[in-house]
Amino acid sequence: MEGKLNKSLELNEVNNNKKNFNPKNFFSTNVRAYAMIIGLILIWAMFAILTDGIFLSARNISNLTMQMAVVAILGAGMVLVIVTGHIDLSVGSLVGLIGGIAAALMVWKGWGTGLTIITVLLIGLAIGAIQGFITAYLNVPAFIVTLGGMMVLKGILLGITKGVTIAPMRESYKVFGQAYITNVTLFSFAGLVILSMFFLAYRKRKSGIKYNLKQEPSSYYVKPLVYSLLILGFVYIMVAYKGMPVPVFIMLILVIVLTFLADKTTFGRSVYAIGGNLQAAIFSGISVKKIVLIVFALNGLMAAIAGIILSARLNAGSPAAGTMMELDAIAAAVIGGTSLMGGKGKVYGAILGALIMASLDNGMSLLDMDAFWQYIVKGSILIFAVWFDIYSKKKA
């Protein structure tokens, strides 16, 4: 009897706790997520002032997003790899190789665009899968596997291209790097995204009330509303120039798909569990090896897509394309809040990270600063971002 009484009392306590909202906690968890956005706004404001507003012109913003797309796509794939506790150093070489193969197939062999694209996507997937297999099933550390992969792929690229740039690509291929999406398609895409955001917010609110989940203090619809305004503003700027660059469009689609995979599927849940505590994941019956292999394969696919976009933009397969891009991708993921210890990170963070780096590149070029400064500044930002994350965690 007494036991029962205690139990019901404690249940009451639990329910009461739910109503207690702790503003301090809210601030400390969200300040980290928003710090990068604040940083981005500061960087933009600084460049806007220094360039007399040229930085924020529609044309420049269009260029800026175009520049970031390739790294953002690579970064998005990289997030999943890093969350599992691994790393992939080969994506830069893979980007170059895919461009080289695509160019060779089209220019030398006369293949059509469709067949070429399907082929190189499969090649990217296969190369990722092979590296994933060696990492997961043969237990060779990913750092070594992909460091080796980086060299091997580079070698293959040089072998295929014989060290020369292969050009030009087909017109229909160039679409993926150079075309713009204009009014009708763009607005219907934006509308779709906005509608689904509100729908998801509605569902979340319903389920939140039903199950008494941790509630965000602000009203449910504020967040989607803010995002909608941002999206509309973004679309407006895009339209003011030529429309949305196709690479940016592809990037957004991929991020939505990967975010869905990471947050809403058993696959994504397994990825975070593996990175969070490998042993617990194994004990829970998660097929760790299979998941790791899939993550690497997916990353290879992302690199192939990035390779297509890059070669389409350059209108060539170049032996130097993609060099060092793996480091940009890792930096984008890390600046976006992904922990190299595994278990923690968001796909959209990579977009943010890529945007910060592209903004620095772009702004400093506008200011006619020497290229060496870009390396120094970007490197310092990377270190600063990680330090800030550690620092704010300690404070909280």
Next chain:
Amino acid sequence: MGLYILELKNICKKFPGVKALDNINLRVKFGEIHALCGENGAGKSTLIKILSGVYPYGTYEGKIYLDGKEVQFRNIRDAENNGIVCIHQELALVGELTVQENIFLGNEPNIAGVIKEDEMYIKTKNLLNELGLDIDPRELVKNLGIGQQQLVEIAKALSKNAKILILDEPTSALTEKESNTLLNILCRLKAKGVTSIYISHKLDEVLSIADTVSAIRDGQYIGSKDINEITKSELIYMMVGRKLDKLYPRKKRERKDCSFEVKNLTVYDPEIQSRKVIDNISFRAYKGEILGIAGLMGAGRTEMVSAIFGVFPGKREGEFYIDEKKINIRQPIDAIQNGIALVPEDRKGTGLVLNMTVKENISMASLRNFFNFIIKEDEENSYTLRYVRDLNIKTSNIEEAVNNLSGGNQQKVVLGKWLLTKPKVLILDEPTRGIDIGAKFEIYELINQLVDEGVTVIIISSELEEVLGISDRVLVIYEGKLRADLPIQEATQEKIMYYATGGV
């Protein structure tokens, strides 16, 4: 020098939103063994963290007097320089270094940075002799058993000239024999004038060794008693604030069909291929029965159940049957899909992903059973919430990271996770280690309830009292071999110890 070596006055410690310690006053006599008792979450760990300088002066309120003088520790080193050394639950030894290197880690005798190996060896030897230990100072720590490692920790503390030794659950991972050695050493140290503050959930141990016991509950100091003036039930009452007349709820039950059978299980050491960790063990487990598995640390109990579950790295031979049907288990998912669940002994290492939420942890082992790729949030929320209520898991909500839960509640999350897989056979490996009496009782009641519902329960425990308290039948394992299969009516502590130490 006064009667008291250590006095705490009005110690308060707040965490965001919680008052962990509320006006604690504690006095420890010179040269005594002072036991500190309390449920998990009562504030014992917080208190010793203040004492050992983990929480520096200024982060708490109140005063600490050592030998009558006020002390303010800025860090752990400060506390150690004042003679207060704490041995934490998780051992802080480097496995790849030798015993002597560990003992002098950070304080190596040296000339201009070059370590004087011989001096280190001799000093270590002397220390170990003083403790009556026969350990080679040049042995790598990873080659020692967990009990010996604990003793090396004590030697390390003494090398720092500890006046007050704080031990946090030192025997929780030890066998009876190892515990006895450790307790003897504490008595020996007492004779030399070393004061010990001793934290343990094992009340019998506390009653047999301590001079004074103090209880704290919900961050408040309840009182101190001379050991001769207190009985076990009075001590429990001080700790939990209510009487637990029967710690082990026992029900009369009828044994039904055999639901799980292991035939000729042999498991080999993953590193030494010829060594058998488990040697030809066969047993049956029945519906409506709790099967206890007893044995000393290292007897192979954990290896046995992890081999059954498909997670042991070494080679394995043998057959498994569920409801008389042969099943194949190559990896955990096979076991799970055949209705076997394993609650592993190390909840932080293998049971939970600490930075993930209560919800995510509870559904982790059932992802395949419940969802086909896309996770339906509504379903996940509703069944998680059900287990949070049924198991009385204290959490502000199901999207809280399990990191922020107390040990007992974390353990209940692990239980919830495995109950959700709807097991026919539930294997529990040390399910109550390191959790408080209140939570233990709840877990025992839950186990009883599960057995009534037709689940076959197999429970491994190092606490003999627990094995005897809840099992209906006890298997005793010694060095990988099954030594005895005792119905509870025939099982006694002496008998189990006899078989567990190699008697035939």
